[in-house]
Each structure stands twice: as structure tokens, then as C-alpha cells.
Amino acid sequence: MINYSIVGPKAQKLNVIQKIGLIISGLGVSIILLTWAGMTVTQKSLWLTVTILSLIIGIIIYTYGTYKHKSAGVKNDGVFFRSLTNRGVMGWIVAVVLTVFYVFLYWYPEHLGLGTNGQPNTGLVGLFDPLSLLLKGQVASQWFVYGTIYTILILSLGIKFLVKYRHNRYHFIRTLVVICSQLILAYLLPEILEGFSNPDHYFAKDLKYFWPLNYYFFDNWHLENMTEHGGALGMFYFIWGMFMFLVLTPLLTYWVGKRWYCSWVCGCGGLAETAGDSFRHLSNKKLWVWKLERWIIHIIMVLVFIMTIATLYGYFTEKSTFLGLDIYTVFKQPYGFLIGAMFSGVVGVGFYPILGNRVWCRFGCPLAGYMGIIQRFKSRFRITTNGGQCISCGNCSTYCEQGIDVRAYAQKGKNVVRASCVGCGVCATVCPRGVLKLENGPEENRFGSDDVIVLGNDGFKVKE
């Protein structure tokens, strides 16, 4: 069902402060769009500062206008009436612009202004040169532009999220952590470290970006850049990456569920939780989609395993084929294109306003698949259902970004133990009857009391 009106069936009346906020942030967006279209600015530092500040300040002013008159609490009024958040024209426009941006980013960076063959950067990439030079003493790449915009969005829309959920300390602390881990761990630290490393021997310097989410971790060039050219720092990142995957991830996921990563530190999750918050209800809750999800995410997980085995085989044997198949064209290239670029970027973020904010995390992410299996079968995490208090209203299911039909569990008095739950905690927040609580506890009984349900009658025990 597409809603064709620009403003949605119930026009949202913006107040003056909201309008001012929109105009200011619109300035930053316009500069980005114009430079993307090819405009090259001369006073780069000035315009870049204007761009970044107007984005952040504009969004903060808009947030103030939106929540100033609202008491602290769940404020989802009109979510399904607005064009942007209910797959109306606005939603589609944003989706198309984002998608096109990703296509340029991955495959046509020169159209974003990336200077090739020693040419200086122009346009959008050129606009970000001053900041890149400041942080690491190199001119910008399209990835630097992307990382910067990404971080700005998490920061400013994260602030919006903080204000929206200010009555809830779980969200407050979680969101502060997610903002900081993006800003510091994923952005500032790696970019600054980059300045001290050899630009010809790049390796990923984001401490929380490890295999299999980082699918090129075991690529020959990446391994070599870390272990042979990277010095002590490279060695550290190599050991750290292995440690994260083999030790810390299973341990933490056992202890608190995959949420420690997915909704507390991950960059993809960080964007989904902040910039994507307005689209969380668009995830599909139907049973057949859940079935599809289990197939897709686990197939991708298996694919990344196979691809990595092929790569490592090539690395150690110094052969270019694995089982008679070319390692690069059969294993690495298709995975990088289809999963690394198409799925996680174009579909994962570009389709936020159409499919919801966690498409990648739910259907695609191999790391989420790995942690999901631990969470489902060997973890202390569960969402406890509060006895018989559920009124089957559906708020929890509707606002679950992972498309989990939380209500189906809650109305039976059962606990929610699901591989895909990222522990964002929003289901528990929007529940008007205080039915849900994310918690860690002993493994026995984590599925909820199997025979007793306090739905009511004392005289018999319900078995579900």
C-alpha cells in the first residue's frame, strides 16, 4: 500500500522551531547534494564547517521543537500517518536518494568527486579534504566522506533519540555508548591512527569491526598489511580481531545476549538505532518472513565461512584456486559485491524507509547470525514476560525492528528467546502494561515456566 500524498493523510503541523531546525539542516543537505552534483567549492574549510554544523545544529533544534511541549514518555503519535515514516512519497524519495548515493559510493566514486590518476578531489569528496587533512594528513576518499556523514548522523539523530526516550535510562545509557563508540572507536581513533600508518598498507582500524562482519579480515592483502607491514599496531589488530571473534564475542553473548554488540557498539546497529529509529515499525512481522529470514541469514553465514576458508587456503598454499575454482572471481568478488556492498549498504541502509531499519542486521549480517545461534541456545539473556498482564495490544511487535512477533510470546505468558533479538529494549518501552523485561539470568527456566502460566485459573495448568 503506497500513500501518494507528500504530507501523509493527516498532515503533521510543524511548529516554528521545527521549521527553523529543518531549514538549517536543509542547508547542510543542500551543500552535500550540490557538491555531489558536481559543484566544487573554493573555500572548502568554511563550507565544510557550515555543512557539518548546520546538520548537527539543525537536527538538535528540530528535536527541541518536537519534544519541547511533550511530557517524557512513549511518543509515537502519528507514526503511521506521516509520509516519511509510513512509506509515503517522502519515504520513497529518501530511499531513492540514499540508494543512488550508495551506488555512487561503491561503484562510481569519481562521480562523487574522487580524484583519479593523481587528479585532486573535486565536488563532494573535495569538500571533505580539509577535515581529512586535519585528522590524518591525507586528502579525503569517498570512504572518509561516508564515514564522516555516517558519524554525524549517529551523533545528531542519536541526540534526538536521547531526548525522545529521556524517561528511560536503559535507552539513555545505551545510546550514549553507541554514539561514543561510533564517534571515537569507529571514526576518530581509526582516522587518526591512519595518519601514522603507511597509506599503501591499509588495514581496518576500527576495534569493534571484526570478522565475519569485516569479511575481508582474512584476505591476503589485509593479513599481510597487518602482520607484515603494520608493525606492532598491525600485529595488535590481528590478535585483537581473532580474540574478539573467538573469545570475547561468545563470552559476552553468553553473558548478556548479542545486544552488547548489536545495540550497544556496532556501527550498523548504531545507525539503525539512531537514524533508523523512525523506521523501526516498518519491519515485517509475518511468519513467512521469519522463515525467510532464517534461511537467508544462515546461508550468508555459511557463504562467508566458505569464502574465508577458500581465502585462507589460498593464503597458506599460495594457490589461486580452491577445489578447482578461482578464489577471487568465484568466492571473494561475488561475496564482496553481493553481500558487502549490495546487501549491507544499498539495501541495508538505502531501504530504511521501505523495509525498516534493521534489514541488514536481520537478514544479512553473518556476525549477527553467529551470535544469534549462541543467544538462542547458550545464553543467559531472555525477555521475561510479566505473568498474565499482556493485553495483546501489539505495540511490542509493531515496534520491534527485528520483526519479532513479541506479542505471540507475551500473550501466552512465555519468555522471548530469539536468535534475532538485538536487545534494543524498545518492545519493553512501548508496552503500555509493563509486560516485558530484558534480563540476564540463569539458563534454567529462561524460556519461562513451561507448565505454569499465571493467566489465571488456579485449578489447572496450561501447557502451551
Next chain:
Amino acid sequence: MEKIVIIGNGISGVTCARHIRKNSNKEILIISGETEYFFSRTALMYVFMGHMRFEDIKPYEDWFWKKNKIDLMFDFVEAIDTDTNTLTLKSGQTVNYDKLVLAVGSKPNKFGWKGQDLKGVTGLYAYQDLQEIERYADNTNNAVIVGGGLIGVEFAEMMLSRGISVTFLVRESKFWGNVLPEEDAKLIANHIKSHHVNLKFNTELDEIIDDGQGKVKGVKTNTGEIIDCEIVGLTAGVSPNITFIKSSKIEVDRGVKVNRYFETNIKGVYAIGDCAQLDENINGRRSIEQVWYTGRIMGETLAQTICGNPLKYNPGPWFNSAKFFDIEYQTYGWVSANPNPNEKRFYWKHSDSLKAMHFVWDKHTDEFIGVNTFGIRLRHELFDKWLKEKASISTVMSNLNIANFDPELFKHYEVDIIQQFNHKTGKNIVLSHKKWWQKLIQF
């Protein structure tokens, strides 16, 4: 195969059908005239407010019914002939049954006010009420709500979400006065007012004024005040929906009269949910309980009886919950509006006036009787256990931290509550240090 016909696809009828299916292979038919599929009545407000779409408040996907061999018929029953086991439907069709379950719910009370059937005057009960409100909402600036209870608050919240100002007429001198104790009623009243609702106590509706075209243009109160409005919400309670049953041989009083097996005076005919009126008092519960949870328990219980495992209705300790704008409310056990002579009470309120707890216990035996909690969530299972075991107030208070159900990382107030409690009662409660609540409740 025995054919079970259920009238009404609300929570009680649907729960009954699901549990009959779980336990047997009987033919099941649900006839209901409001909507084709079961939806959550309690969530109607969220559809109006744009939190959800109507399809989101249907707890089961549409294919569910066919897959579970529960037949649905979208029609109204107009007459029941218990001699021939025949139902006559609005469409003229007739349906036969072997066993009949009446789960027909309630309808909003209207007390014969002048103008109560004008356009723009509506209750908040059925899907059709929501459509009626939607029809007039866009051209409404002011709404008047009559009757201070849970549905009235929901109505007010709905109106405010669309920028409609609300005047709320309450007959009593306090909010939801027949249920909430003084302090709790005051807390909620202040919270409602803080949302810019014009809350008028001791005020009754006198008449609803016609704009000359059959639509409401205002109301007159018993104080003679005239309030302009385009929507009037009638939320002065509900009563069993039994008009169409009166012409049958099934005995009705205020509701359909049933015993603890939900049997009516006619063999093979049962009644559950909002429309049922129990002929005996169980643990101080009312004979008609118009709440979601009761309908669900009754549905489960009757399904056992119908499937050959006769089971007496024996609801556990009372519990309920609601939300007043931003304040969640839960109650376990009995906290009556006016204290009984054998009771002692303790009331705690946070300085932000958004959180409070109200405890009741027996002053002779110290047995815990009930708690009202506002803005702080409590564990149902634990209170259910305590109430069944007749635990003492000391047990409850010293385990209050374990009974807390607020999200992780939330601030805790138990220390303050216990301090004040000890101060007021002269007791010497120490908070339990057991970390994990499940250690305590071993079922």
C-alpha cells in the same frame, strides 16, 4: 462430530475456541458481527493515534483460523432458539449447534441523556465507534468526555494526540473514585491535568445539544454550564450486551447468569467474558468483571469443560493494569477505594509525582492484601505467589527489590520506600539481598 458454536470473536470467545482446538477435534464455528477477524479491543486507541494500523492490533494473522480449523462467520445473531438448537442470523441464514457459547461482550452505557444518539456522540468500545470518531475528528476542536474511568482517559489521550482540546466531566469528587484510593486518585487527576485536560469533578452531563442538523454542537452540564464541542465521548462504564438474548429462554439478569462451570439455565449453553454474570461470589470478586484477563481465563477454563474435563472456575488473585497518559498502573490483590476496618495501609510517592505505591495488609495478622503501583513495574508471578500463600507484609516489603520489574539500569526506590515504611509503621524491615528473583519463586 460435536459442533461448538461461539457467538463473539473477542478475547473470551477466541481463547475458548483456541483451547478447544488444542484439546479436541470438535467442529468450531465463531459467529461475530463486529469485525471479520479477532482484534485487540484494548488497542483501539493506538490505531486512532497512529501508533499502529488496524492490522497490527490483530493478534493472529488471517490464515491462522483456517489452519487451526476454526470456522469464522461474519454476521450478527438475532435470535437463539434453545429448543431446536438453532440460531437465526441477520442475513436470514440459520445455524445449528450442539453446544453454544455466548461471548458477546458489552456495550457502552447510555443513561437516557437527551441527544445521546446525535452524530458525533459515541462510546469507545467497538471498531465502529472508532470509525465514527475518525469521521468527525478532522473537523473537531473540542471534545467533551463523560465519565471518569479507564476508557475515558484513553479517549482523552486520543483526542489530544490530534490536537483536540478535552473537557472531562466526572460525576464524583475524585478520579475513578469507586476504584482508586484518595491519594492514588489525586495523583492521576493531577497527571491528567498536567496534560492540559480540563478535568471537572462533581459535574454531570445534563443534555447534549443538537446543531439543528442532527449533529452535536455542545453539552449542557448539571451546573447549567454550556460547553461547545464537536465530539462527545460517553465513557461512563459498560454493561453486558444481552438485548438479543432476552427474547430467548436463556436466563439473564444484568448479564447472562452462569454457575462456576459457565453453564446457563439451558443445558449445553454457556456464557463467558464481559457478558457473563456469576451466581456466586468468588474470593470477593465482582459477579461481572469486564476486563480482558477475566475473559481470557474464562475462555481457557470453559474449553476444558467442553472437552470433557469439567473444571470449576477458580480465578487466582485479582490483578489488573492500565496506563494513564505517561503513568503505568498495575494492581495485585485488593486495594479498595475506601479502607476496610481490618486494614492498614502505607502510601509512598516520589517527589516527581509520577511514581507511587500503595500497600494494604491486615492489621491483626499482617497478611498482605494488595498493592497499587504507579510508574514502577512489579513482577506478577511473585505477587501471585505471595497472595496465594497469604504472605505477610514483611515478606513483601523485604523482597521489594526482587519484585521490581522495571527495565535494567533504571533507578531503584526500594531503599527509600522501606525507610519510610519502617518510619511510619515502626517495623524494622531489611531489604533482602538475594540477587536473583527466581531463586525465590520455585514453582
